[in-house]
Amino acid sequence: MEKARVGSSQLFVLIILFQLSNSFLLPVGIGGKHDAWLVNLIAAIVSMVLFFVYHALYQYYPKILPTEYMEKLIGKFFGRILAFLYILYFMMNASRVLRDIGETMLTFAYPETPLFVLSTILILVVIYTVFKGIEVIARAGELLVVLLFLLFISVLLLVVLSGLIDISNLQPVLEDPTNVVKTVFTETLYVPFGEIVIFTMIFPYLNQPKKVKKTGVLAIGVTGIVFAVSMALTISVLGVQLTSRSHFPMLTTIQSIQIANFLERLDVLFIIVLVIGGFFKVTVYTYGAVIGTAKLFNIKEPSKLTYPLGIVILLISMIIASNYSEHIHEGLHVVSLYAHLPFQIIFPILLLLIAFVKSKKK
Template sequence: MEKAKINGWQFFILIFLFELGTAIVINPGLDAKKDAWLAVLIGLIIGLIYFLVYFALYRFYPNLTLIGYAKEILGRYLGFSIGIVYLCYFLYIAVRDLRDFGELLTASTYNYTPLFVIHAIMVLTVAFVIRYGIEVLARTGEIFFSLLMLVGVVGTTMVFISSRMDLNKLLPVLENGWGPVLSTVPLTYTFPFGEMIVFTMLLPYLNRPQIAIRVGWTGMGLSGMLLIWVMIMDITILGVEIAARSTFPMLAAIGLVDIAGVFQRLDVAVVMTLMIGGFFKIAIFFYAALISAAELFTVPTYKKLILPFSIIILIASMTVASSSVDHNKEGLEIVTYYIALPVQVGLPFLLIMTAVIRKRFNPR
């Protein structure tokens, strides 16, 4: 780890931008139809509860990352294996987020730009920023947070003025019972709230450890409320059937906003939101992978790994799926159940239970 510290405000901004990431555009949970907002709300509540597990592990080992205390809890060899799992996970999700970013830009704005070029520009930008460390990334977040809030306020105001929203499209609530909602919750939890597991790699950088839970819950709560609002907006503008079939519902919904034929094409606000959120989400997963690898393989500084990891992420983002359809299907059917849940829920639960038992029988 580098010798750096970030304050509570910067930590909050990183969480807020990270949670929005690509989720604000893709909108998980539409399988629950009209009750998609309820599925996101339940996913948020579970995420807030499970953040307590991450916080408890951090308080047990305040100077260690997830990789460090995995070896302390499970022993050198098993802990090293767990560390490899998380290293691969951080890299893989960075690859998937980069592909999400590229797919939206090529589908909405840069129709004739090769996907590889878009990915390369994003990877180079991310690599340039994280080369200067977590403090620079956090200060960059402060700048873009203000811009994102301005875009959000303007966009929301335009949506209200256009009178495109029809709240009756949300009724009746729970028309098909709790079944569709609960079956969708694993997706709405793992993406994006369960991905907070990556912040176990950043918690040691917080300058005041005692505020971690308050800052974490605030960042997750506010971003979760915003995701719920966007979900409601998509359904009430497009209708649930069109929203569920759309690859990027928010882009389609905002594209319909037209105020007196003057204010149109607000989809540029969606693209800007994705670029900001996508940048920070990719950057945080990329950075977590770098410091994980540096700690696992005792590399003196993570900066030596930036170039090889950039090449890996760039190439993998082009080969992870043959098309956007396959990419989305893989995320819904494979990643959620066979990768995300074990890594975000199963392994942290194993670590906290083992740590509690060890602390009980050996308080020192």
């Protein structure tokens, strides 16, 4: 591990930026229809339970990475295999977010630019940031989180002032409670909330270990509220049908803003949020893959892995799907079941049970 330390406030900022990222612009929880805002709040609460699992594992092994204590818990052979699978999982998620950003910018801002060029520019910035280390990533987060929240508040105020909100679009409330619960446990829990499993790779760098639980719960609560407000805002403007059909309903909402025939066409706000959030998500995932690989293969200078792993992530993002529709379909119906479920929930719970049993025997 590099000799770096991250404060609790920096961890708070990183979790918020990571969870908001590109997910802030997507119809998160729209499977709950009128109750999409409630789906996000429930998913945030459930993800806090998952965070307690990750934190409990961290308490058993506070000074080493998950890719190391996996060997201690299930043996060197199986532990190294599981650690390698987690590294692949982090790289796959980084590539999927990179593809999301590239496709979105291609569609709404740079239609004549090749996807490979857009993705390459972003991954080069990510590679440089990861090369500089976790402290630089955290400090950059402290600067940009302020801009992100100012943009969110600005959009909220502009939508209110433009008179687009129709509260009746949010009714009836809890029309189908079963569907709300189903949406939480089949969609929203995994993305974006369950993805905080990556932060188990950052916990050993914290300089205030006792504040990890409080910081994590507070950050998840804040992002849950932001998602709930943004979905309530979007549905109240567009309605359930249009929100569910749109890939980027927040963009459609922003495009609807028109005040005094002067303030309009604020698409640039959408692009800024997309780039800032997506950049941090790809960066954190790439960093987790780099330090995990370095420990797994006993490489003394993790920074040397930044460039090759960054290039691999870029290549995976290009071949992961033939088009954007296929990319979205895989994310909703394949990745959630075969990747997010085991790596976010099943494996951590099993590892915690094994750690508990071993501690009792000792």
